[in-house]
Amino acid sequence: MMKKYRYIFLIVAILFNGYLVYQSTLPGEKSSHNSVDVTNVVVDIVGEVPPLKDAFLDSLSFNQIHLLVRKLIGHFGAFMLSGILSFISVLLFVPNHYLRFGITFLNGIVLSMGTEWIQLHVKNRYGSIKDVGINLLGYVGMMFLIYLIMLGYNFKKKKRGNYEKRNI
16 A cells, blocks of 8 residues: 555655746746736735735835745645655655665755756756755755654654663
């Protein structure tokens, strides 16, 4: 049963990473159109929350909100999800703890730099080092969070095991 899940995670991770590469190949007009649609949804959602409506929507122009959404969701959030899927996939296949992090981190670097490099060669798109940094921050941030969760789980498991041994 567990073997099926690991292959499902691997396939989903590969498909999502492929989707990120595909998105980087879209011309500027198409990419911008997609970003505007997402921005409109975010503005509508935030506009429903009374304290945020006044503070957030009134103080920022649409272009500023568009840039914020594009960077937070399009770069940071997308690569955060990629980091989750990739790290869990590698975790299920690679037994060596250090190798897990190395493979996943290398994947994050190649994916971040690769998508920005592709954008350098697409009409009306540009790649930037800043975007590579935002991508890596989301990707590595999620790897680090999963690692902390694993540490906490293992610590709790070891502590419980030692406690049971002392009381026997």
